Amino acid sequence: MEMAGGKVAHDVVHQKTDWNSIHEKICQLLIPLRTTMPFYNSEEERQHGLQQLQQRQKHLIEFCYTVAQKYIFEGRYEDAVPAALHSLRFRMNVYGLSSVELVPAYLLLAEASIGLDQIIQAEEYLSQAQWTVLKSTDCSYATHSLLHRNLGLLFMAKENYDEARYHLANDIYFASCAFGTEDIRTSGGYFHLANIFFDLMKLDLADTLYTKVCEIWDKYLNNRYQVLTEARVQQIDLLGKQFETDTGLDEAQEAEAIRILTSILNIRESTSSRAPQKIVFVLRILAQEYAMRAFNIAQEKQLGAHEQNLIEQLLSIISTEETYPIPYEAGFP
Template identity: 80%
Template sequence: MNVIYPLAVPKGRRICCEVCEAPAERVCTACTVTYYCGVVHQRADWGSIHEKICQLLIPLRTSMPFYNSEEERQHGLQQLQQRQKHLIEFCYTVAQKYLFEGKHEAAVPAALHSLRFRMNVHGLSSVELVPAYLLLAEASLGMGQIIQAEEYLSQAQWTVLKSTDCSHAIHSLLHRNLGLLFMAKKNYEEARYHLANDIYFASCAFGTEDIRTSGGYFHLANIFFGLGKLDIADTLYIKVTEIWNKYLNNHYEVLLQVRTQQIDLLGKQFETDTGLDEAQEAEAIRTLTSILDIRESTSDKTPRKTVFVLKTLALFYFLTMNSTKAQEYALRAFNLAKQRHLSLQEQTTTEELLSLVSGGKAHPTTQ
């Protein structure tokens, strides 16, 4: 992360900080196209996203080469746009992952990059800007900056209202973040309204049993849990766990079928995975461990539900090839099932899962 001060700025060009857009005093020497107001924001950007995309920014922020024909020029422009689209999604996923991990400050520079690339590709009033505004709003809420969050959400709402072609998925994200805002303001009635809308629009886009819909159920459950309405919260936590469990089991089934006959040249079977991006994996960890904490605090009453979450986490870590954690959660599930004298079927399926994650070949029947 070496830095130098910019020696010259072209006339008419205003050099701004990558993070706050204040006048810049420093430049990254690795790419020489990214500027900062000072060392604090440079370090923040580097740790968040810049280290990952430093060299990718050079062709985007330097003059295009001379082309011999209009055809070559158009091809160059298309390549430039493809690079920006790639960075839109990459920066968005990185910011999402930080948010699910609770690293709200680290999410901001990555979300800002996604927003700026969206503006370059889609224009200043496109509905494609909304997901980035919502990331910034959620990061602001996480840092306790409610007024800043409201500003980002207002911008997102206004953009959606002006749009004639806004997808159900974006409506879902907007309502989810409005729900989180009102939760932070302790206006739980308004929060429930927006989270119900989140679930409706997510269900329209993905279906009621999709992992992308489960976030709405999870946040709604947290509201009811906080209000002491434990029966409603419990029903929703069960639904969230079932959605993730079904997804992971189905994914394992598909991978098992593919792997049955597919052996690589070294004779080693193809490795498994979750089929999720980094942000979705971080969401799974946050959601399931949060539910586990709640289950374990009431495990005397609901040991079977606790075992179910433990088995779901074990399968998740098995698919992410983290054998240590997979075995840890499977063993905890097995021990709890035996200690609490759960049904023979429950103990058997838990033992099968433990065998699977420990290197055996039993099927992960985690229901």
């Protein structure tokens, strides 16, 4: 009885975690999927109904994936698992059990498992992802990048730095092929590689990579501010065109930016020989990210013009502030 009671208690906790993590967010979206398909008068109507159903499922796939990513970047690994599992289940329903489209969800589950120090579980998810990629003939560079990044994280957790560097180098290569060497989606590989060099006390290499990551995010946020400014002048509702223009960050990318830049800031501040210019540089990028976030919220929630103008003024000050080349100093940072 005691064991059974313990299992019931565990299940209740698991269900509560699942509800708080993702189910509450998608509950209303699930209703159309669980409703019995109506009778259609023609094959054309039936096909249209099936397409609508598939579109809803694809929306849920991306929504659950983004939520899981956000939790991972925030270090909320236990919350990430239910969201990633939901994304995996919807992917199986839409694409089948052996599709390469399942790989991103496997990789999220692996990363969450690494964060929870469940290394064996992470290896199982990564093995499934690797096997699926090997069988695929049309796997994208972006998926290869994610696979190698997670393998790099796994070997970092196992303190096998040679294997970790190999996989992170491949991550950077494939991400560069997919997005370019200076893209924010490539910066994660540079960041994790820098962490390895920092742990190995190869401080000059770590410093170079940390600086590169900061420069990538600084350039991206400056460009994004310019787009927002132009949209404001032209009275364009950018929020409605966010995915079309690809100028904004989703919640997961915002969480990633804050996590990476905060980590670099902590490293810059904690080292014995500090370089104030480098600390200020990271702080300025973080300030711009938070200001951009506030700007988007102000528009989305339709706050008053006064609040929006104040945030715009702050963004303008941050973005136009003159910056000077950061001199390299021996003895990191």
